[in-house]
Amino acid sequence: xxxAIAIGDIHGRADLLEPLxxxxxxxxxxxxxxxxxxxxDRGPDSKDCLDMVESELERxxxxxxxxGNHEDLMLRFIDGGTAWSKSWCWNHGLTxxxxxxxxxxxxxxxxxxxxxxxxxxxILATSHQSHVDMIRRAATFIELPDHILVHAGIVPGxxxxxxxPYRLRWDSKSLIAHHGSLPKKIVHGHTVTADLxxxxxxxxxxxxxxxxxxxxxxxxxxSPEASPAFILSTxxxxxxxxxxxxxxxxxxxxxxx
Numbered sequence: 306x307x308x309a310i311a312i313g314d315i316h317g318r319a320d321l322l323e324p325l326x327x328x329x330x331x332x333x334x335x336x337x338x339x340x341x342x343x344x345x346d347r348g349p350d351s352k353d354c355l356d357m358v359e360s361e362l363e364r365x366x367x368x369x370x371x372x373g374n375h376e377d378l379m380l381r382f383i384d385g386g387t388a389w390s391k392s393w394c395w396n397h398g399l400t401x402x403x404x405x406x407x408x409x410x411x412x413x414x415x416x417x418x419x420x421x422x423x424x425x426x427x428i429l430a431t432s433h434q435s436h437v438d439m440i441r442r443a444a445t446f447i448e449l450p451d452h453i454l455v456h457a458g459i460v461p462g463x464x465x466x467x468x469x470p471y472r473l474r475w476d477s478k479s480l481i482a483h484h485g486s487l488p489k490k491i492v493h494g495h496t497v498t499a500d501l502x503x504x505x506x507x508x509x510x511x512x513x514x515x516x517x518x519x520x521x522x523x524x525x526x527x528s529p530e531a532s533p534a535f536i537l538s539t540x541x542x543x544x545x546x547x548x549x550x551x552x553x554x555x556x557x558x559x560x561x562x
Contacts, residue, residue: 307450310536311339312524313494313512314373317348317400321522322357325538330364333526337365339447341494342373342456342474347517351401355436362439372443373456374474374495380440383426388414394421405433445470448489450529452510457495461487480509492525503535 345351381390410425447454458480477496487508494513498504501519504511516522522538537545
């Protein structure tokens with residue numbers, strides 16, 4: 306139970322997630338999988354990605370989903386609220402809506418931004434209830450023996466039980482700006498890494514490799530007994546493993562059969 310595989314921002318790239326999960330099931334079948342959020346939006350196959358997440362949570366009861374800011378936006382739209390709460394559409398929500406087979410629900414507001422009609426919220430909530438319920442049950446963070454898994458980041462110095470859930474989903478700035486030590490190493494996504502490969506820092510690991518645009522989906526194998534190892538999915542037949550966290554990134558990538 307102490308070992309885990311964290312998967313970074315997927316953003317609708319089912320073509321990257323499917324081979325990654327097959328690789329994990331073949332090589333790490335008993336290891337819990339933690340999805341760091343932003344499963345949906347931007348890429349073309351959000352519905353299929355949520356189907357795969359749902360299947361993994363059913364396959365392994367120890368696996369978990371952490372809510373990202375894009376899942377947060379989807380729920381805000383479904384639950385109604387202020388105009389800002391309904392801004393999922395112009396935060397790439399249209400790609401998710403299209404993946405469910407819906408179109409024609411968008412309209413241009415007086416402020417010039419695109420919004421989604423309210424009737425779509427009820428359709429999603431009723432016709433795709435299992436996805437909505439799964440997102441509602443999503444964790445804000447997962448704590449492991451040596452790591453804390455979160456979507457965006459934390460506020461250093463604040464105990465985890467006192468962290469603002471909104472900032473855990475939306476704000477990486479405080480964490481990225483902090484170069485001091487932390488009680489446990491933070492594993493996060495939300496902010497795309499500069500070189501589109503995992504970033505390893507003394508106090509945090511960023512595994513958002515910008516899958517929706519880079520074609521690289523990153524997972525991190527985390528164990529209290531070893532340094533993190535990374536699995537990169539670049540699509541069918543393109544699974545790579547970073548085995549040694551000391552060597553330069555370019556020499557750490559080897560084909561993983």
